[in-house]
Amino acid sequence: MFRSLGNRNYRLFASGQVVSNTGTWMQRVAQDWLVLDLTHGSGTALGITTGLQFLPLLLFGLWGGVIADRYSKRRVLMITQVAMGALALILGVLSIGGVAQVWHVYLLAFGLGLATVVDNPTRQSFVIEMVGKGDLPNAIALNSATFNGARVVGPAIAGLAVALVGTGPVFLINAASFGAVLLGLKAMRESDLHHVAERVPRAKGQLREGLRYVKGRRDLVLVLVLVGFIATFGMNFQLTTALMAREVFHSGASSFGLASTMLAVGALAGALLSARRVSPSRRMMLMAAVLFGVFEVLAGLMPTYWSFLVLLVPTGIALMTFTTTANATLQLSVAPEMRGRVMGLYMFVFLGTNPFGAPIVGWLAEQFGPRLSIVAGGLIATAAATAVIVVMVPFASIVRILRSLPDALSFQRA
Template sequence: MFRSLRVRNYRLYAAGQVVSNTGTWMQRVAQDWLVLDLAHGSGTALGITTGLQFLPMLLFGLWGGVIADRYPKRRILLVTQVSMGLLALVLGVLSMTGSAQVWHVYLLAFGLGVATVVDNPARQSFVVEMVDKRDLPNAIALNSATFNGARLLGPAVAGVLIALIGTGPVFLVNAASFGAVLFSLYAMRSAELHDVAPVKRAKGQLREGLRYVRGRRDLMLVLILVGFLAMFGMNFNTTVALIAKEVFHTDASAFGLASSMLALGALSGALLAARRVARPRLRLLVAMGVVFGALEVATGLMPTYWSFLALLVPTGIAMMTITTAANATMQLGVSPEMRGRVMALYMLVFLGTNPVGAPAIGWLAEHFGARTSLVLGGLVSILAALAVGAVAARGRTGESRALARLRRPRPAGG
């Protein structure tokens, strides 16, 4: 299950990610709570904040992949991690001095999104430079496990800190946590990295990446499924916060607990994937998409806070099984020189759809109730999974018929 950790460089990287991701999840909870406080509980304001954080991915995400293919990825990550730390520091100072306004949070969330545009494809495609291709699915799953382990710890710690001393110190803790990633990148042994030669600067590299993916039917179906699930089904930053506050009337610590329960399921799903996922198939993604959607609908209908918490765990397991398998499918099936651009497109679909989905989900919650937003997201996820499964099955049937025609013996004679 942990075979990738035998590699020293990856072990350093994973340790740094645990610290940094914990700080990042602490900030996400604090940011959501700060916006709800400044905007007097507005679901629309919360959705706008989330949307602005992911808007740069929608606008510029593909260019991040071009940068990842052109330049050394470790150097890119050093720059992006420093930038993210500085943004967290500014938000912490504004919050602690009582100067923070909603538009400040909007602006800094957008800035964080700009840094993420460059960081995500470089970080995703850097994994294969630390481990060999055989261990790549395991490393991807362990990345998800460290991310969700931090997601489990971070919100719980943030909820307690917000209740005791406010949101400002949480942002400062996150700013300091980026030091762990910077140290891990600096301490790596360059000779042990499987460097991919940077692609030389040339015209049309962005279009080249798009043509490459468009010509791969298997990759296109994964992107379509992930896009619908991410846009409508995985807006938990918005929906969990609103249900915790507006439906069950809980405080910041209870909201943190709800986020942690979702993360507990996601962590369990990532560890299961690390053990079992080798070369995932599309049918697994389709099946888990249906399961995920059904669990999300059931979660939104839970009558009590504790039953709501209980359903978040299997929902998180299904969500992480899908995302880990989709990520591994994209990375294992592409040429090394295209990996940055392909992963940028994947992250564009996975994260860049939030500027559309998050405000829409927030608006639905504000006008029709927080439960409606969660139930509708689950229903859309089910329909999307079934549609992709039907298209894939039709394609397999067509291929089988074509092969049968080729193998059919031709009649003798002229």
């Protein structure tokens, strides 16, 4: 399950990610709570903040993949970590000084999105250089486990910290956490990296070349379409759990942090289960997409806070199984010299479509209640997965997938 950790460079990378991701999740909770405080509980403002953070991915996300293919990924990551740490520091100073306004949060969220444009595809495509092709699926799953392990701890700590000392110190902790990633990147051995492809020299038309490559691959297009629909409408938990905690169950910041933690517990379990698999399975990816939509609908219908928390766990398992399988499927099926650009497109549909989805979900929550916003996202995810199954999978395989759903549901309940 942990075979990728046998690689020294990857151990350094993963160790830094544990610290940095914990800080990042702490900041996400604190940022959402700061916006809600500044706007007196506006779901629209929360949706705008989330949308602005991901808007740069929509505008410039594809260029991030070009940068990943052109330059040393290790050096690019060091630059992006410094930039993101500086933005967290600024927000912390403003919050502690008592001068933070909602437009400050909007602006800094947009700046974080600009850094993420380059960081995400570079980080995704750097994994294979650390571990090689054979251990790539395992490393992707462990990255997700690291991310969601921090997601378990970070929101819980942040919820308590916000209640005790306010949002400002949480932002400063996140700013300091980026130092762990920088130290890990600096300590890596260049000679141990797997240079699976030569860097692409600067030339005109490289972005169009990447788009043409994906357009010519029907299998890649269908995976990206499915990821886009689920990410846009089904993965707005940062927004919906905050609104459910505050507006439906009338709880405080600590309850919001606990809801985020329960989702992360499921996601961590899903990532660890994915790490056990030697190679990604298209069948597993499609099953997980359907189950995610079903569990999200059920979570939105839960009558009590505690039953809502319980349903977040299988929702997280299904979501992480889907995302890790989709990620590995794409990376292992593309030409090495195209990996950065394909992952740039993947991150574009995975996160860059959020500026459309987050404000819509926030508006739905404000007009019709947070429950409907979650249920609608789950229904759209289920419909998108079903449509891709019909297009991608032969009828006989569809029958096998449907027959295996009861066993999968039993496993999720267990």
